[in-house]
Amino acid sequence: MNPGPREEEGLKTNQRITITEVALRDGSHAINHQYTADQVISIAKALDEANVPYIEISHGDGLAGSSLQYGLSRTNEMELIEAAVSVCTASKIGVLLLPGIGTIRHLNEAAKLGIGMARIATHVTEADISAQHIARSKELGLHTVGFLMMSHMAPPRLLAEQAKLMESYGADTVYVVDSAGALLPHQVTERIRALTQSLSVPVGFHGHNNLSLAMGNTLAAIEAGATWIDGSVRCLGAGAGNTQTEVLVAVLDRLGIETGIDVYKIMDLAEEIVAPILLKPQEITRGSLILGYAGVYSSFLLHAERAAEKFGLDARDILLEIGRHKAVGGQEDMIMSVAAELAKGKREAPV
Numbered sequence: 001m002n003p004g005p006r007e008e009e010g011l012k013t014n015q016r017i018t019i020t021e022v023a024l025r026d027g028s029h030a031i032n033h034q035y036t037a038d039q040v041i042s043i044a045k046a047l048d049e050a051n052v053p054y055i056e057i058s059h060g061d062g063l064a065g066s067s068l069q070y071g072l073s074r075t076n077e078m079e080l081i082e083a084a085v086s087v088c089t090a091s092k093i094g095v096l097l098l099p100g101i102g103t104i105r106h107l108n109e110a111a112k113l114g115i116g117m118a119r120i121a122t123h124v125t126e127a128d129i130s131a132q133h134i135a136r137s138k139e140l141g142l143h144t145v146g147f148l149m150m151s152h153m154a155p156p157r158l159l160a161e162q163a164k165l166m167e168s169y170g171a172d173t174v175y176v177v178d179s180a181g182a183l184l185p186h187q188v189t190e191r192i193r194a195l196t197q198s199l200s201v202p203v204g205f206h207g208h209n210n211l212s213l214a215m216g217n218t219l220a221a222i223e224a225g226a227t228w229i230d231g232s233v234r235c236l237g238a239g240a241g242n243t244q245t246e247v248l249v250a251v252l253d254r255l256g257i258e259t260g261i262d263v264y265k266i267m268d269l270a271e272e273i274v275a276p277i278l279l280k281p282q283e284i285t286r287g288s289l290i291l292g293y294a295g296v297y298s299s300f301l302l303h304a305e306r307a308a309e310k311f312g313l314d315a316r317d318i319l320l321e322i323g324r325h326k327a328v329g330g331q332e333d334m335i336m337s338v339a340a341e342l343a344k345g346k347r348e349a350p351v
């Protein structure tokens with residue numbers, strides 16, 4: 001393939017970027033956790049053939065997320081992990097674990113299936129609850145990532161302190177996670193810089209495209225020193241999805257930044273294997289736009305749309321109210337109670 005002219009200047013990095021594909025985990029939110037084993041096998045196999053280094057698979061809310069609160073999975077995630085491991089030769093399978101939703105027992109179980117990475121995710125100010133999970137992941141010999149969610153809710157200095165805690169527990173990489181897709185490029189730069197200046201381990205970035213900034217933010221993150229980047233093929237992630245992997249691979253190739261991923265193969269799998277399973281195209285709708293605008297967790301979108309239908313409300317009003325409450329991941333139950341309150345207020349409002 002002729003990649004065309006490379007950019008002369010490029011970004012200020014000569015580092016290789018390690019990409020983690022998250023459509024099989026973050027994308028689970030967008031399809032109501034309905035992945036089948038056949039879908040996971042065909043996507044994982046194609047990602048492996050495209051030479052994607054890491055593929056994350058779990059319920060959208062991490063190991064053991066399948067529940068009434070977060071959404072029931074169609075297929076047991078351990079079955080999905082096992083199936084993916086069996087078809088991958090180059091790619092390593094990773095899992096996400098939110099302490100309190102998943103436990104050490106789930107991590108042990110996934111490790112037995114042959115995963116190569118565990119990402120331990122906490123709210124941005126709660127890194128201290130990750131200590132034992134990070135330590136266990138290291139004992140299991142896994143590449144261990146600290147994943148600081150809702151990073152827009154903490155200023156750079158506090159974020160760096162939390163990242164430092166994760167590093168002290170043994171994390172091999174720490175991520176700035178823009179769960180709400182609310183960060184603007186300069187805010188990504190400040191946050192990534194704060195981490196690269198205070199950590200010795202590599203820094204990663206996970207974006208969401210709710211404000212159409214996932215790609216711009218990712219490039220800002222790379223320029224500020226992030227070397228681990230998440231993407232989802234065809235934007236198959238919560239809300240408007242993540243940085244679109246096949247586009248990112250092409251952009252980085254144009255910039256002369258090495259990912260090791262085959263550009264044609266990643267484009268083909270996005271088009272031929274992932275696009276057909278989408279419930280609807282991943283675009284920025286008024287609902288996903290509000291997530292970024294109000295700083296709300298991307299996975300709350302479908303929950304809010306269901307609540308809006310149930311109570312005859314506009315999902316945007318629910319999401320704005322949730323944003324005012326500063327709800328964090330795990331507080332999905334708040335969506336229904338906020339909706340019930342709004343509906344009550346509407347009924348009682350003087351006419």
Ligand SMILES: C[C@H](O)CC(=O)C(=O)O
Nearest residue numbers: 026060061149177179299
């Ligand atoms: C559990 C969340 O969906 C993790 C994530 O991808 C994010 O915070 O963003």
Ligand SMILES: [Mn+2]
Nearest residue numbers: 026179237238
């Ligand atoms: Mn996400």
